[in-house]
Amino acid sequence: MLPLLAVTGAGAVTAAGRGLDPLWRALLEGRAFPALDPDPQLAGFAPIATARSPRLDPAALGADARAARLMGHHTHMLLACAGDALAEAGRGGEELRGEEVGFFAGMDAVDPAEGDLEGAALASLGGEGFSAPRFFAGGYRSIHPLWPLAMLSNIAHCQAAIRFGLRGENATFSPGPEAGVQAVAEAAFAVIEGKARAALAAGVSAVVSARAAARYRERGLLLPGAGLEAGRPFAGGPGAVLGEGAAALVLEPADRAKGRPMHGLLAGWGSARAVEGPSPSGGGASAPGLQSAGADFRPAKAEGGRVSLAGAFRAAAGAALAMGGVGPEEVGLVIPHGGCGARVEAAEREALAGLFGRGRPLALATKGALGHLLGGAPVTDLLLALRCLAEKTVPPSPRRGNGAGEALRFPSRPERAEGLRRALVLSCGLDGVCGALLAAAG
Amino acid sequence: MPRKRVVVTGCGLMSPLGPDAASTFAAAREGRSGVRRLRSFDPARLPCQIGGEVETAWIEERENPAHRRLGKFSTRGVRMMRVAAAEAAAAARLGELGDRSRIGVALGSHGEHPGVGDLMQLLPHWRPAGGGAWQGSWDFGSFARAGGYDFLGFYRRKVDVATSVLAVALDCQGPAVSICSACAAGAQAVGEAARLIRDGKADAMLAGGCESALSYVGFMGFVLLTALVEKYESPEKASRPFDRKRNGFVMSEGAGALVLEELGHARARRAPILGEVLGYGDSADAFRITDMHPRGAGAVLAMRGALRDAGVEPAQVEYINAHGTSTPKNDSTETLAIKEVFGDHAKRVPVSSNKSMLGHTIGAAGAIEAILTLEGMRRSEILPTINYENRDPKCDLDYVPNETRPAAHRIALSNSFGFGGQNACLCLGRFEDA
Known part of the structure; x- marks a missing residue:
């Protein structure tokens, strides 16, 4: 079982503003x-x-x-x-x-800043507009x-390390929700192994731009012309809304944090990749760490020995639960991925139904409230899970459809839940890497 | 419970010196340079016109035709990585492993920078407004209508695509880690892979790094940063780490792949054991984005971290494969950092830079240099720092000048320090069956 790790500090920047408190109030x-975004x-x-x-x-x-000249909004969010x-x-x-102090960051895609090219465009103008020979x-x-x-995706991470003088263990992972999960896992490893006395883990979203919109539309995350119909979790897959946000937490050994305020505990994590193409080896798959944990959460194999997306969700969740030494029945709250895409949500529903039964x-x-935060989503959701456990309250999920009702119970107004002790946070990357984080009350 | 030992059971390389590990090492031990005038684009108007290019024919001849469908997702760097990974996997006989969920991938790479084509697509859509310089705006509508957003371009820019492509190509279904810490990425990937094996998350990991930024735009970026060498007698003489006349680095491309494996697992299947990853340390300078800490504080932390992780005393280290970029600042600062960590032993331990022959392969460097270090230990040879002709009073260690040195050695460090200030150090060992 995982040694107890306390979350002794938290920060977030989302559409609700800077800080976890405004976000919590907004959700309540x-x-x-x-x-609708009017940006030309x-x-x-x-x-x-x-x-x-x-x-x-x-x-x-x-x-x-x-230093600020080199920063975009993603860096500002991370610094905050x-x-x-x-x-x-x-x-x-x-x-x-x-x-x-260790520092691990999951950065989503960092786009080229067109503003930095304006001088070149101007200097390359000829009689008939842009002239390639003049450019060269x-x-x-x-x-x-x-x-x-x-x-470069690591530069924002380095800027933050410089700003706060963090010289310990570090790595930058990118992109997508899996990078945020990896950042939390590596921070935990660094503390458990004694390589850092405390570790900061952060996840940062992409910044809204034409390039980002194009990228995620091409990848099928955003649906063309969806407007405000998008961004409704479990509503049949209307496509996501691109959200901006970042979150960070500080992990320390729980015994060091005794007597100090804390948000709660990180109790486990897991990740697993869906492999849905033909298999050269015909081998099966399970979540990393399952064998060593001695648990049997092996995902159902799709035809040909491959791992379905639902199987990857289940395996990731199973690994996190096994690490935390608990069964699904001990999980009182789930923050699902709920990515607003039909295929991924169907897989998640199947996994949740298999995991929790009745x-x-x-x-x-x-994601109905904040949009899809991509690399920022898992850490933000983990902090919200910890807040739910601490307040023994679950806020409503705005703009949600009824698609996951058979597996999960979404309150329609803030609901007190005195017995809430553990929460599971799920995520899924664009290439089918599913992640799970297990939070426990402090 | 004793800590799991992590051994290396396969290596693969593609570099300016050769299309595989054996030919690269053979060329390096002869002190040959892989640096030439650039051919992939016309550098005539740029202040630096050289680099370490990999022969395109080497890639084309060695790409697995069965994986052609992965080509459209693959940058040139990822194509090289696929070849290097296949070499490493074949050497390790990775294909014979049945439970593919216990094989993971950890890779350092940075995706593809926008190319000239991307710039040429975008720049014409800047609309001057007339009111003087800097008055105007981008017409993103016309950009989009002109087909400015390339679906596959988005894939190629994604940092994790290289990881995914390798996982698909070699059927690795275990942990997948994508690292993007600039020049430290390749070494960090090896270190993180070793950690995953030690923690029981995988039995084997394919780890390494790849980079190919020798396009006009990628190259121009470093020209604008004035980081590249601009004064040189000949391309082959341009990269001269620790030499007083060094004046910048030579940009190169390449890929390095290692198969790491838990010792018991490797033994059980009688896999070849090429060396051992004894320890890994990483750190941040937390100083400046474009400059190293003047006393190499982050480098010191990374080296000490690797030694501590390995349970090795400084005096036991018999060779250091330096980051050694050939920039004035890196080489003197790295020297200072080595002296800080090793004290009197610094004068006795040989230090050399593979970048004198290969140039700087950025995200691939840490992996490539780890492979060359391991091979040197196996052969009891220390690769030289070529072009070392003029002693710099600030660089006063034994840099193994110009010729390969026969020397049995069992424990080595391999340093990698990244733009932005991220540092990684691997402690590598000749395999000894304790």
């Missing part, structure tokens, strides 16, 4: 943030709804002007939530040196020199 009030850059995708997070002032986040999590964890705890003859020199660095635990679907 049943608010939803997706709105997105005109080619209209009508399109997004759930943007408020813009943050890098100077107020402690970034100097030189990481700073808040670290500040909270520092309260009442002993001072930790930078090299004692020297126009390229007007591209901002930090442009190539700014689009147990029907309470559930909270967050």
